[in-house]
Amino acid sequence: MEETQQVQEKAGKYMLQHDRPNCIGCAACEAVSPEFWEMNSDGKSDIKDGKNRDDGWQELDLEEKDFQANKEAADSCPVNVIHLVRKDTGEKII
Numbered sequence: 001m002e003e004t005q006q007v008q009e010k011a012g013k014y015m016l017q018h019d020r021p022n023c024i025g026c027a028a029c030e031a032v033s034p035e036f037w038e039m040n041s042d043g044k045s046d047i048k049d050g051k052n053r054d055d056g057w058q059e060l061d062l063e064e065k066d067f068q069a070n071k072e073a074a075d076s077c078p079v080n081v082i083h084l085v086r087k088d089t090g091e092k093i094i
């Protein structure tokens with residue numbers, strides 16, 4: 001049981017998601033959270049080290065300590081294309 005919990009914690013408690021097709025490239029996320037977000041030469045932002053999904057979205061596992069920086073990035077996004085999901089409950093936080 002303990003081992004399972006450790007694995008889950010290592011894998012991250014939250015899923016950060018970027019609806020990249022609908023990103024308007026305003027660069028607010030990069031300004032707020034440069035550790036996790038960067039602008040791409042195509043004019044949209046990327047999650048640093050994010051996984052590219054077939055539908056054009058990006059995803060990244062997040063640990064608790066990295067939640068707040070990305071919540072602030074999500075709050076700063078004018079078109080609400082940054083999302084945070086709690087993995088254990090499936091709760092959509094933003």
Ligand code: SF4
Nearest residue numbers: 023024026027029077
């Ligand atoms: S804040 Fe939102 S719209 Fe602006 S670059 Fe970041 S993801 Fe795209």
